[in-house]
Amino acid sequence: METTASVEGGGSAVSGVEIQLEHVTKRYPGSREPAVDDVTMTIPAGKIVILVGPSGCGKTTTMRMINRLIEPTSGKITIGGKDALRLNPDRLRRTVGYAIQQAGLFPHFTVAQNIAVVPGLLGWDKKKINDRVEEMMDLVGLDPKQFHGRYPRQLSGGQQQRVGVARALAADPPVLLMDEPFGAVDPITRGNxxxxxxxxxxxxxxxxxxxxxxxxxxxxxxxxxxxxxxQSKILQYDTPDAILANPADDTVAGFVGAGASLKQLTLLRVRDVELDQAPLTASISESPASVRQKLAEKNAKYVLVLDERRRPVRWVHLRELGGASSLGTAGKPLSDLVSLQSTLQDALEAMLVEGGGVPVTGSRGEYVGTIHLDTVMATIQRLREEHAES
Known part of the structure; x- marks a missing residue:
């Protein structure tokens, strides 16, 4: 089982493969009713498909049958055209990434050792494994120099989840299964x-x-x-906007909940709206005196401080520069920020935390602009008008 466009050591052209479930059923001994009953669905290659439903409905069981952590009682599952039920289960699982809630890291392994587990089982040579570990840590936003030798207990919940995702992706699998991976972290970390x-x-x-x-x-x-x-009965299987606009029945409408038009904000990304720029940005290495002078020249009150990789770290007001020894200690650290991938709902929530405009970051955490409440409110107004017309 291989990706449709394989890249040695990773890259940007890797693709997934199609998964098909045909009349898949799971019955546990002693149970009158099946846990999963006759599920048929096609999961497109290279897409994110979400299984959502109430606790106990069978969604996790359905997912775990894909990599045979749970064996189906009947039915057929194909991954990239290959019958998953005819493959060696261990070999199958090494070609399917798996990330779970609370990361499930080995506590006695370092971050690097955790990420290296599956490549090691696949017999990769030491240099290739080391290169891949560093690449994956950088990919998920963990500085290899800082985190390589740390143990899970030395990480925050969000950092542990990043390691879990890096481990799941380390062997470059075409398929990634994720079982409520972000459910155990705080809302801000979850959004990030x-x-x-x-x-x-x-x-x-x-x-x-x-x-x-x-x-x-x-x-x-x-x-x-x-x-x-x-029993994992599929009530509706469609795009998010189609489900929001036309729930198939009352049960699906209950999932959508009140404020469906406001939920449209989750369909729009920060990258879809025009961003502003902070009045002034400064590198964390600049002296408070020079920044104070720049603020005076621009007749501005605030400066956004960026670290050596141009990532936003704190806001500093003009009055806070007087007795400051460095920009790294002046002002207040950012409580929240959003990325170009964030939804406008995320941006709105971040504004409530920050109390104003929120910095926006690009693909490597670098500062690309700022989003303000006026922009989000204008978008909400436009959505309401469109909704009223339709």
Whole structure:
């Protein structure tokens, strides 16, 4: 099982493969009803498909049958045209990435060792593994020099999840299964991890099957959403905008919930609107005195401080520069920011935290602009007018 466009050591042209489930059923001994009953669906190559439904409906069981962590009772599953049920289960799992809630890292392994697990099992040589580990750490936004030798207990929840995603992608699998991977972290970190996944997907184009009970997360991440009822019955399988606009029945409408028009904000990305620029930006290495002079020349009150990689780190007001010894300690650190992959709903929530305009970052965390409340409110007004017309 190979990617349709393989890249040695990673790259930007990697594609996933199509997955087909045909009449897949799972019955557990002693149970009167099947946990999963006669599921048939096609998961397109290179897309993110979300399985969303209430707890206990069978969505995780359905996903785990794809890599045979749970064996189907009947039916057929093909991955890239190959019958998954005829493959060696261990070999199959090494070609399917798997990321779970709370990362599931080996606590006695370092970050690098955790990421290297599957390449090691596949017999990659040491140099190739080391190169891949560094590449994956950089890809998920963890500085190899800083995190290479750390253990999971020394990481935040968000950092652990990044390592989990890096480990799942390390062997360059065409398929990635994700079982509520961001469910155990705080809302801000969760939004950042969602953005990171979308950024990675824009580069890698894997086939991703993602389980969640959060419909807002499904709308934000999914190219397609499968809304599941009991026994994984597919109530509706369509694009997020189609489900928001036309729920198939009352059960799906219950998932969509109130404020469907406001949920349209989760379909629009920050990259879709025009960004402003901060009145002034400054490198963290600049002296407070020189920045104070620049603010005076521009008749500005605030400066956005960027680190050595041009990533936004803090806002500093003119009055806070007087007694400051460096820009690294002046002002206040950023509580939240958004990326070009973020939704306008994410941006709105970040503004409530920051209390004003929010810096926007690009593919490597670099500053690309600022989004303000006026921009989001104008977009909401336009959506309301369009909704009223339709």
């Amino acid at each position: 991890l969602q953005d990171e996944l979308l950024r990675l997907q824009s580069d890698l184009h894997k086939t991703i099957v993602f389980v969640t009970h959060d419909f807002d997360e499904a709308v934000k991440l999914g190219d397609k959403i499968a809304v599941l009822g009991n």
